[in-house]
Amino acid sequence: MNLNQKQTVECTLYFSAFDTQTLMLTTLERYIADVRSGKHKKAVEKVQAYLAASENEKAEAGKKRLPLLVPGGAMAGGRKLEHMVRYSGCICFDLDDVLLPPEQILSQAVQLGYVKAGHISPSHTGNKLFVLVDSDQEHHLQAFEQVRAMIENDLPGVTVDISGKDANRGCFASYDPDAFYKEVAEVVHVPQETVPVAKKAPAVRASSYPDNSLSNYIDKFEANNPFAGGGRHSFVLKLASALNSAGFDENEVMAECLRRYVEPGFAEKEIRGIVADVYRRYRSSHGSNPWCPPTASTGQKSLTSLTSLTPISENPTTEGESSLGFDIDPDEVGLPHFDRAILERCPGLISEILKVATDDREYDLLLLSSLTVLSTIMPGVSGMLKNQLYKPPFYTLIVGPSGSGKGSINVVRKLADPWQNYVYDVSKAQVKEYEEKREASDNYKAQVRAAKGKKPAGPPVEEPELVRQKHLHMSGYTTTARMIEQLDVNSPYASFLYETELESVNNTIAQEFGGYSYVLNQAFQHERISCSSKTNGTSYIEFPELGFLATGTPGMLTKLIPSTESGLYSRMLIYRITGRSEYQPLTSADDTLCSLRYFERLGQRVLDMAVHLESSPTFVSFSDKQRKRLDRFFEREYNNVRVFGNNDIASVVLRHRLIVFRMAMTLTGIRKGESRNTDGKIEIADDDFEIAFHIGKCCLRHSLLVSTSLKHSDTEQHYKLPDAQVDLFEAMPDEFKTSDILEEARVRGISRASVFRMLKKAQGYGLLLLVSTGYYRKTEKGKNVKK
Structure with missing residues (x-):
């Protein structure tokens, strides 16, 4: 471990989890100062109040409106890993649902020389710890695993959430007057030569299984067990049981389930609980039914062209899906x-x-x-x-x-x-003048009629133009x-x-x-x-x-x-x-007419x-x-x-x-x-x-x-994320397959038919090129749909 003399940790702060286009560069020191000062106190206490009232969905929604810190470095143009322009070497470790009070965990963590900063999470059920490493972004996963083991060893009874394995992992701002920040902390040395990581690849956990067999297994499981609203809990429960019996590692199963199944109304925390519970209760059954990936049959025809692939049918929108995804508040x-x-x-x-x-x-x-x-x-x-x-x-x-x-x-x-x-007053005067002229005109006409054709003395009186x-x-x-x-x-x-x-x-x-x-x-x-x-x-x-x-x-x-x-x-x-609307108390401003006359004076x-x-x-x-x-x-x-x-x-x-x-x-x-x-x-x-x-x-x-609420005939209003499709399109890499975007759309609740319509329109507007059947490439215009 090395000791640095000067440590400034560059981070990125987003407006919220929903607004990843509004961001600012900050430092870890400034962020911790805001956490201590109570800048986010009101919003955090609202989240905790929802949790205390067992209104978990409202609490989750409130948490996602909090500012989001990415301590891993400087970001530009979004929050995906590819948007990271500078790596800070700072990793955030999430300790959720700890057995000891989070205040006690925090007091123990501050004693660890390599923990740079820390605070209690906004839900007040866990902790966020920040650690500096000397490795580069390509070795972030290795650094994460190394420090994770150190923390779990130095803080008995603590389990680190594996979601922090990505360099662009964010943490929600909190309120904790006892949060700490060290001017100088030990920087953990990561021996980079021990675990080679492929360049140009995003930092993801290396799979222990050949041929992407975990993903293949889950794909086969989904073919006979649809993941749909109303049965999501039982689906993940059955899947975790099958994967445990097949011998797959718990951490990799957890990560894959989170990638595929987190959606509104089915939060990350619930999925983690299901998988962890299955692996704990049925540890004796682990590997009892090992699965071997299928091998290619020698009797099958070779693939001569992409067009010989079985096309993906364009199914109509299924119940619970729409062109803009799930209902939201x-x-x-x-x-x-x-x-x-x-x-x-x-x-x-x-x-x-x-x-x-x-x-x-x-x-x-x-x-x-x-x-x-x-x-x-x-x-x-x-x-x-x-x-x-x-x-x-x-x-x-x-x-x-x-x-x-x-x-x-x-x-x-x-x-x-x-x-x-x-x-009104000017017009009233003009109307009065008109009425006087009209009366004079009517009198003149009466005189003409009475004189039997002879003109009365004086100039003729013309009929005035109507004024209303x-x-x-x-x-x-x-x-x-x-x-x-x-x-x-x-x-x-x-x-x-x-x-x-x-x-x-x-x-x-x-x-x-x-x-x-x-x-x-x-x-x-x-x-x-x-x-x-x-x-x-x-x-x-x-x-x-x-x-x-x-x-x-x-x-x-x-x-x-x-x-x-x-x-x-x-x-x-x-x-x-x-x-949420807040009650507005009465004030002494009602004791006089000053406030009323204030706007009257502005009116003048x-x-x-x-x-x-x-x-x-x-x-x-x-x-x-x-x-x-x-x-x-x-x-x-x-x-x-x-x-x-x-x-x-x-x-x-x-x-x-x-x-x-x-x-x-x-x-x-x-x-x-x-x-x-x-x-x-x-x-x-x-x-x-x-x-x-x-x-x-x-x-x-x-x-x-x-x-998004006006197309429904129901008396209850349904809202959608209006930019659900553009977010889906932006999330796809520069080159992708039809199956890739359909899988991502399914997780987001967007119908298959809507995806195919979107792909057709995107080609028509020059955002996308069809390279060959089922393969697409974004144009320069398509790469910047939200920039």
């Missing part, structure tokens, strides 16, 4: 909150609004709702996208269960009140005819449909007189709205402007938009509230901004650099949903690009209005672009998740 996806570091650069007005937010959820809701409201108060602001003129107003829908805090957005309505009242009362606010309880009339009357200003209860919109749309989904669809794109009736004849609006903000439960959403085929879904910026500020914008028209545009960034992102997302998802939601991706532009226009208008700038043409500032782009990307993830 939306909370499991780890939908991110908006990044406050980016939003610190918001215009001053937005920053003032967000000051009242009490937590991340309220912060997100206030940001989205205030931007939506302000987008309707941008008179004279416009821009071009794909050769079409657009104004800032956009549609936002906030979806969450009852009691999840949706009502916190109600205060933002006060931002629009002064502007709407101002337009503007009212920018719209209610969900509005008939289609009234909505069309109001949009026409309110022009050139944007109307604003605001409802905190989506039920009112649903109830009205369901009525014959209120089916205004068509109007919402047309107004979003500023497309002509026409209306014909026997009473009123034909009328149309050439350039309608409408903003929309509403909140509702998931059940209300499916009534409004039962299918993603509805064009209305793609026009909505959707935010899905996830996570908005009015001043709007009056200035109306007097100084503004044309907004992207820079070339911004356009290229948008195109790179949205082209990738568009191709991904076409190949790996539901074709219905391709329009969701395209319209999110437009919504990003409208948010950027709104932010630009706010800055101009507050600074009293008079420039007629403004290029979107980089800060405003980053903010709008960030919000758009986050909400696109929300929208894609919610879209």
